[in-house]
Amino acid sequence: MTEEPPTRGKGNAFPTPGGTFDPSEPVPRLRRELATGPEGLSARDASRRLAVHGPNEVRSKAHSSFLRQLSVQLAHPLALLLWAAAALAFVAGLAVLGWAILAVIAINAAFALLQERQAERAVETLARYLPEHAFVVRDGGTRRVEARDLVPGDVILLEEGGKIPADARVTDGGVEVDLSMLTGESAPVERTDASGRAGAPLIEEPNLVFSGTTCLGGQARATVFATGNRTELGRIAALSQRSRREPSPLEQQVKKVAWFIAAVAVAMGMVFLVLGAAVGLPLTDSLTFAIGLLVANVPEGLLPTITLALAVGVRSLARRGAVVKRLSAVETLGSTDVICTDKTGTLTLNRMRLQTVWTPGHGTSAGPWAAELAHTASLCTTVTRTHEGALQGDPTETALVEGAADRGAPLDLAERDADRRGLFRFDPRLRLMSIVQGDQGTRSLRVVVKGAPEAVLPRLHTAADRESAREATESMAGQGMRVLAVAGREWPEGTEAPTERRDAESELTLLGLVGLYDPPRTEVAEAVRRCHDAGIRVLIVTGDNGATAAAVAREVGIGVPRLHVVPASESITDGELDRLLVEDDVEVVFARSSPETKLKVADALRAHGRIVAMTGDGVNDAPALHRAHIGVAMGKSGTDVAREAATMVLTDDDFATIVAAVESGRRVYDNVRKFIVYIFAHTTPEVVPFLVFALSAGAVPLPLTVLQILAIDLGTETLPALALGRERSEPGTMKRPPRPHRQGVISRDMLIRSWGFLGLVSAALVMGAFFYVLWRSGWSPGAPTGEGTALHHAYTMATTATFAGIVTCQVGTAVAARTDHAALRDIGLFTNPLLLAGIAFELAFTTALVYLPPLQDLFGTAALPWDVVALVATFPILVWGTDELRRARRRHTQADAGSAEPVGSVRSSGLP
Incomplete structure (x- = not known):
């Protein structure tokens, strides 16, 4: 007899962990390699193997410590700015504001910590698919043991209704198994003591069963060949853990923006501190000036406003059937440029x-x-x-x-x-x-x-x-x-x-053919058309055959202008995949896809700089759902593991809901940019008074106090900013291509508009109001305005006019910021009632600070006479009107050049 070639694990009393052998090879050879027999193992042998192989359970990696995760979140750049703002608030004696800022830091850190647990929960959910007990043959008899104690070489008994406890080869009998958690296909399959199929993937072998799947019928004996993390389920868990979630585009951009703002604030403070000393400003005044610049440049309300705007987007999507589990994912949806979708149940009704x-x-x-x-x-x-009369079965x-x-x-x-x-x-x-x-x-x-x-x-x-x-x-x-x-x-x-099927299934007469059809959802074709209008490619990644998937793709409009079908996605090379994905005019059907195929497609798209949304419903989809920027799980047909691994869960399993979520993401992103313009626009009128103070070497008294700046940043601006986060989509939102993935949330155009246009207009108006109040009282440069002087009350009224002027300019800025390109008439003045309520609140809040004695003492304000009130009341119209003229001129110029941008478009130039 010819000796068989050696195999790893062979020649031992029992197989070593990681030993390689083919579980579909002939049973006698498999048993030799596993060092087992038809009657299984002895209890002593099983105990020794358990010590070597470890328990039969899906294990996750060690969790990082809570304190380490917390420290990372508390040291976030924007969190550091908020820490500085809180410290300044406490220094200024505003303990309530200081504690409020600390509460914002804590809330945002809590959100981030919950997100970090997402991947770990997905792996823990995988473990719940394993049964607690199994029937095993030990010492020649059947016994019930804990499933975690199974080892390679054990002979297990499978029967209807039970979960399969480990990967095993059927050696006697046959069972019908539900593999949907691994394959995504709902039809049950038979597994018998048959010969293997040459070249077939393990999951398709007719004699193999897999850990965590369910036995629907029949009885069989099977020999365990893999346990724990070496099973198919364990392999998927390992892929899920390796596919770590990367920060979303918004998270990355907010960090960059935070460092940018910090650099600007610190640089301006240092430059003008030196400048103040150069012009002979006293040290106390110089320090006051530097602190004022820092407070004026730090947008204390930015992070909570972004968080709450995203939360609003989450609630809006939930009403439309999309449950988003991570706030920043709402923005990521808006930048999606490729959607990889399943066919069955997502594009189709999943009803043959x-x-x-x-x-x-x-x-x-x-x-x-x-x-x-x-x-x-x-x-x-x-x-x-069923008892209710409904059909059940395949x-x-x-x-x-x-x-x-x-x-x-x-x-x-x-x-x-x-x-x-x-x-x-x-x-x-x-x-x-x-x-x-x-x-x-x-x-x-x-x-x-x-x-x-x-x-x-x-x-x-x-x-x-x-x-x-x-x-x-x-x-x-x-x-x-x-x-x-x-x-x-x-x-x-x-x-x-006949008792033999070969006798029954021969010498047949053809009766005919039947064609079964799973129709596409009626709304999918329109959703695909909207994707194409929005510059989004749609790829199908399915376990189904290529011809069927291609026919469905063509019916719903996927493949415009060209459709390419990969009939055997398992065999596609990285080079072929890259060539397919770089061609923007080609949409692809990846047929007969495995979990690795989905992961490979997601990786390739990311490598090409695409923002990817990937759908999935089975346990096998978890790694790809982790790897994609947006993992989309099916709420009806999806497994718990898929739902845990995903970023978004569709309660209706409908492709059209994904497209609605993309539109909502674009709207949220546009709105984030709108309230950033709004928040940044008042930075200039807050900084200019300090520059005038410094450049005049104190000849012009400080036109604004630090406390008044804090009242603006954390009081009057917050509600209108939140209301801008509720703006409806501008016309043409889904008619423009996805924004470049490297584009920052703050662009050069935004800074020019907010700091250089809206800000300068506002600064000119408020400084005019400040000097108007002083000059009407007989002030001249260098005249004393300190406490106890004749001009002190006039000076207090002048700073109050500056404060009130900034607030009224904010009103005009809020109305102007509602649109980046279109005219206000195109969106309607009264279409955002929350903004009107926010404006009403800030005006009421300002009135209280100006006219209520207790608040006058706290914020250094004084009641304004009617002529000053009439003056600052014109500021909203002047600010909005000048910006409306600017936008009209830009639209006219673009129309003349024949290159008008789509309504609501964003510029590609952004900050690093």
């Missing part, structure tokens, strides 16, 4: 129906022969009814039974079972199922076979109908149908029913 019947000699024409074929095909099923067979009823040939399930004399269940290797049906009135028997046309047609006893049947099969498959061939034979009267 009998679409077409073809019979030899009649084609697809209707008639009694069509109804008879539908009825005959429905006989070859095992579906049952979706394909359910469609056959319903299709027969629709064609006037309903099937009586009780009669079907009473007349049945034999059943050969669906064999995934043969791709066939057959039944032997009797007739209660006679002793005649009939065999009915259904299966894949390529499996049934070669079994016909005559070749007359084969060619026409093949042509009909290709035509029906090209229309997106799943085609089954139905054939039969009469069994000789008076003989016993």
Whole structure:
């Protein structure tokens, strides 16, 4: 006898962890490599193996410490700015404001810590798929043990209703298994003690069962070949842990913006501190000036405003059927430029129906022969009814039974079972199922076979109908149908029913073909069209065959202008994948995809700088859902693991909801930019008074106090900023391409508009109000205005006018910031009632600070006379009006140049 080549793990008393062997090889060889036998292991041997292999459970990596995670969040750049703002508030004696800022820091840190736990929860959820106990053969007898104690080489017993505790090879008997958690396909499959298929992936081997899947029927013995993290379930867990969540574009950009703001604030403070000393300003005044600049430049309300705006987006999406689990994901949705979607249940209804019947000699024409074929095909099923009368079982067979009823040939399930004399269940290797049906009135028997046309047609006893049947099969498959061939034979009267399927499934006569169809959702075609209008590519990544997926793609409009089908995605190389994905005018169907394929596609798209949304429903999809920028799980059909791994869960499993979420994400991003323009616009009128103070060497008294700046930053500006976060989408939001993924949330144009235009206009107005109050009281440069002087009250009124002027300029800025390009009339003055309420609040708050004595003492304000009130009341119209003229001129210039931007477009120039 020729000696077999050595294999790792061979020659040991038991296999070593990581030993490589082929679980689909002949059973005797597999048993030798696992050092086991038909009666399993002894208890002592199993105990030794457990010490080597470890428990049969999915283990996650060690969690990082809570304190370390907390310190990372508290040292976030924007958090550091908020710490500085809080410290200044306490120094200024505003303890309430200081504690409020600290509360904002704590809330944001809590959000971030919850996000960090997301990947860990997904792996922990995987562990719940494992059963607690298993039946195993030890020492020649059957015993019940904890599933975590199983080891390679154990012989386990599988039976209906139980979960499979480890990856194992069926060695005796057969079971029907639900593999949907691994494959995403809802149809159950049979696993028997059959020979392996050459070259088939492990998941498709007809003799292998996998940890965490469910046994739907039958009984079998199986030999365990993998446990714990070496199972298919454990491999997916390892992929999920390696696919760490990266910061979203908004998270990255907010960090950059925070450092930018900090650099500007510190640089200005240092420069003008030196300048103040150079012009002879006293040290106390110089320090006051530097602190004022820092407070004026730090947007204390930016982070909470962004957080609350994103929260509003989350609530809005939840009402539309999309539950978003991470706030920053709302913004990421808006920058998505590729959507990778499943086919079944997302693009389609996940409800098969009998679409077409073809019979030899009649084609697809209707008639009694069509109804008879539908009825005959429905006989070859095992579906049952629930207590409520609903059909339950394989979706394909359910469609056959319903299709027969629709064609006037309903099937009586009780009669079907009473007349049945034999059943050969669906064999995934043969791709066939057959039944032997009797007739209660006679002793005649009939065999009915259904299966894949390529499996049934070669079994016909005559070749007359084969060619026409093949042509009909290709035509029906090209229309997106799943085609089954139905054939039969009469069994000789008076003989016993066949006991071997090879006898029953030979010498057949073709009865016809049935075409089953899972129709696309009615709203998907419009959603795909909106994706194309918005510059978003749609790729299909499915476990289904290429022809069916391509037909569905064409029906819903995917593949414009070109569609490329990868029929065997498992074998695609990285180079081929890159070539496909760099062509923006090609949409791709990745058929027969595995978990690694989805992960590979997500990685490749990320490498090319795309922002990727990936859908998934099975445990096998968890790594890709982690890796994509936006993992989208199915709420109805998805597994717990997929929902934990995903960023967004669709409660209706509908592709159109993803597109609605993308639009909502774009709206939220646009609104974030609007309130950033609003917040930054008043930085200039807050800084200019300090510059005037410094450059005049104190000849002009300080036109604004630090406390008044804090009152603006944390009081009057907050509610209008939040209201801008509730603005509706501008016209044309889904008519523009996705923004470049490297584009910052703050662009050069935004800074020019906020600091250089709106800010300068506001600064000129408020300084005019300040000097107007002083000059009307007889002030001249250098005149003393300190406490106890004749001009002190006039000076207090002047600073109050500056404060009130900034607030009224904010009102004009808020109205102007509602649109980046369009005219105000295009969106309507009263379409955002929350903004009107916010403006009303800030005016009321300002009135209280100006006219209520307790607040006057705290913030250093004084009541304003009617002429000053009338003056600052004109500021909103002046600020909004000048910006409206600027936008009108820009629209006119772009129209003349023939290069008008889409409404609501954003510029590509951004800050680093």
